Amino acid sequence: MTDRREAESSGGGAVSRRALLLGASVLGLAPWGSQLQAQPAPKPKGPPSAPKGQAVIGYSQEITVLHPLMPANEVDQGVWWNLFSPLWALDQAGKFVPVLAKDVPTVANGGISADGLVWKVTLREGVKWHDGRDFSAEDVRFTFDLIRNPQFRTRSRAGFSLLEDVKTEGSTISWRMKEPFAPFLSFLAWTFIVPRHLLDGAADPNATPFHANPIGTGPFKFVERRTGSHVLLAANTAYFGEGPYLERLVFRYVPDLNAMYTQFRTGELDYIGLQGIPPNHYAEASTLKNVAVHLCPRASVENLTLNLAHPALKEKAVRQALYLGMDKKAIVEALYYGLPLPASSFMPPQSWAFNDALPRHVHDPAKARAILDAAGWKPGPDGVRVKDGVRLAFTNSTTTGNPTREQAQQLLVQDWAKIGAEMTIKNMPAAVLWAKFWAESQFDSLMTNTTYTVASDPDVMHRFGGKSIPLKAGTGSNVSQYENPKVDGLLAKGIAVTDMAQRAEIYREAQALILDDLPMLPIFQSVQVEGTKVGLIGFANNVNVLSNTWNAGSWYWA
Template identity: 50%
Template sequence: MTDEKKNSAHLNRRQALMMMGAAGAALMTPMAIGRDKAFAANADATGQLVLAFSQEPTVFNPLMPHIEVDEGLYYAVYDTLFDFDPDGEFFPILAAEVPTVANGGISADGLNWTLKLKEGVTWHDGTPFTAEDVKFSLELTVDPDFRSFRSTGYKLMQDITVVSDTELTWTMSEPFAPMAAILASTYIVPKHVFDGVEDKNATILNTAPIGTGPFKFKNRMAGDHIELEANADYHMDGPFLKTLIIKYVPDLNVMYTQFKSGDIDVIGLQYITPDHLAEAETLEGKEVKVAGTATFESIGLNMTRPQFQDKAVRQALYLAIDKTSIIDALYYGVPTPTETYMPQQSFYYNDSLPKHEFNIEKANAMLDEAGWEKGSDGIRTKDGVRLSFTNSTTAGNHLREQAQQFIQQTFAMIGVEMTIKNFPPAVMWGDYWMNSEFDSVVVGLNTLAGADPDTSDYFMSTMSPARGGSGQNTFAYQNPKVDELLTKGAQNFVPEERKAIYQEMQAVMREDLPFLPMFQYAVVKGWKDDVTGPTPNVNNRIDTWNVRDWART
């Protein structure tokens, strides 16, 4: 296809919107939803803040498999040992200091660790926090009887020893460069709530979480909101709010309407959709900012499905996605096209990957050559496998739903049948996602642990729950070369040398395409102008990373 033809293949915004069904009233009509009566029970209105998410936090034990929205709750209720600030630097939380080689917390060879903890920290139920809680949390991640969200790194920790209530040590079985970043994303849970519990997967944390964080869990109205109250005994500055309401609003148009009307104080995941950006910037009494994040949007493929075993199929599907039209027509050009999972702000980003091409003619030729023949119904088959599959995402996310409709039509142009099958967030991102029960998904993922480039938990072959592993490899992706590079990168502590390793890995995955990358998120964040504290942080998964600092003026 000539350059002229390729350029004309992209639809103008009006044509693309018509194809995507953007004029459908059902997608665009806001519902009228007022404040819950429960809100009125708070005596001090100025000390209350309503934070909205389009998905519902449902996993309250942070060491169990979860998604980003659950971390929106975790940052309020639990604490990590330390965390990343927006500049990618560590700062201590439960730790008295961040262990380094310079302060003696890590030996020069990276094998021996000493962790010192703050004194005087208590759990929300008044029980003292000690090194025993940290030891228990770290060991729980690799307990064969526990359904852990991640084993990467933890399984290398040996001889975890409690020296005192505020100090513990351990030895690494081998050097592991991402260990500090993993600890920065490990929420510590209370050991005492597991005492006498037969099933460690079923504790009080599942329904009424207990942490050391700035807010205590008060109550939950399933499908509507979670109410948190200030922890007066918090060990850091803050909290500066009496009550934090996490409100669940699955329809993004409704969420924006509630932000406009003032029912929502801070609009979080999935934020203000770009089609509302121009108006949002004019709203009186609101702060609206476009911020980059480490999350990328993709069509994720379940690699256990026979439809996706042939790399030629995956490559043809990628050729049949008109990313330019989707980004321009639906997202108003706000996000940035990407070819990888690595954020473009990262030191490890590979900027020399092949650029995506939308080319229906080339996609058809590729499938013809690979032996996928069109049947009487126009759908291709090979060796008894039909190029037909479902695609799922969050019901109510109107931008993704419109993108699905567009992709469905361009896939049909190459003899591929994609059936849209969407679910409410709690269903979509529950076992259906975690256990790889889907065929394909439209999903946004942040696969990094803070600023570290390791993605073993998402792409290592052994990290697939569907294949018997413990991790987040829900694509069930297996590639020996990727495994080799992940192992090599994790054992190297020299940034420049690691950079070459992770750039090679991005090139391998760009060729292999276990997911079809579309864009890196640039999201439109918004809050009332009397709210202080919300700060974009590309090194964390969700807004509430510093909710301890949020306040009303």
């Protein structure tokens, strides 16, 4: 199948560990945390009275999914925030703010019943779709129904499957939950409403003209998508909210991070985020007069996602040995200049449910070899261990064009060769990797930067729940195919309990179990260096979204 085509790993041979470890000192660089300071931005003059100018946004992964309810990645969501609107959103301080809704429903304001079962939302009036049609409560009800439609390929039905008695009356929509679902407020902050008049009655909800020509209510309208090049949006002058203050947004696809940085340095790009400014270019970027550098903690975790259906990786002892054999410190210090924090969990430390009592990772190759010996994995003639005819060999894949991550892969090849495991690098373009290769668990292992939680809620049922394996259930993001009944029980309890302290304790226990099972090997929590051209006003880092273009409707040039 074309989705499983091998991509040759970058040339140049193995990376010298000593060269990498000495790289920062040779360049005369201090760790990022001690050196990085954002360039001072000019004092804002205030936004223009009408949209003016454009912002060219550099993404190293191609935008592939324009339907905001379907499985996608961070770059796609970066576009969705500008084309579509949710009922409410989370701002950079973690506060819920109304968008299509007039107010965010709470128990205090009567929008949610005390038992968490009955919800009532009053919508803004006067909102229009980009084609001029009126937005209504029926669009919200249709969006909910589409997500619940078993024929529709949605990211997750969590929470929506609990809805019943959904009613609309004028500008109000109400529903009853079959049982309490604590994360639903956060889930709705990531649920973009779609137009009923364009999608209702489609023979195949997964293939409609809307997929290629989306119509939303957001601050920008869709103009065009050119494969391998860009997505172009234009100002929606009938937008109901703040802005937009720019005439156009251009999301440019530049698959190589070094090339993308060069375009940013020379002024061709106005903003680069997500994977951001590569570590080897940070020192130069921090000195450029036309650039503002932003230190952006993210909720995501750099990790090795393992496919537990693999004949070797399915064994817990193997996963434990790989984790002990991984030199996280070398990766963090040599390749990322010491900025990221080594991670022991999928949960970011900023979360109120983070378990700070988890055992810290120790790099111990000797113990790793002992574990494999005890489990019956014996070294073969080529040094690779074998058990019952199965070699301890697997591939690792990530998106092409990321030299820092490719160097991290090479370090892991060396780390794991020392304990008798063979890892082969098999990288591929993002559009290929994030298609069936990911969704149908066709990989052995992936090196990715993953946000496991949804908005600000610690629920991870879609990532680790036994019923969230897309290959089996047709929905969810548990591509590791991880199953642990005890974890399933904790995650089910975590969404039913409303008390925050109780929920925190539940998720702390789940983190401990998942760390013990190791369906993913956490490496570090991301602290991303992003850049904007000096004079671009309005950029704001928000750990509660997947892309910092979330508020581009309020950006403008000084």
